Amino acid sequence: xxxxxxxxxxxxxxxxxxxxxxxxxxxxxxxxxxxxxxxxxxxxxxxxxxxxx
Numbered sequence: 001x002x003x004x005x006x007x008x009x010x011x012x013x014x015x016x017x018x019x020x021x022x023x024x025x026x027x028x029x030x031x032x033x034x035x036x037x038x039x040x041x042x043x044x045x046x047x048x049x050x051x052x053x
Contacts (some may be wrong), residue, residue: 010017010024017026031046041049 008024008029009022011021012018013021015024017024019025031044033044037044038044038049039051041047043049
């Protein structure tokens with residue numbers, strides 16, 4: 001049985017680790033950036049990204 005963490009939410013319904021279009025069941029998660037220097041959420045694959053101080 002896959003590991004589930006209700007704190008890790010996901011709306012990518014096409015992913016095989018998506019449980020009922022809301023919870024990620026993957027054993028680990030990799031978050032990626034799309035630019036060398038990130039300052040916005042849109043520059044990442046992380047919907048909860050906040051720029052560090």
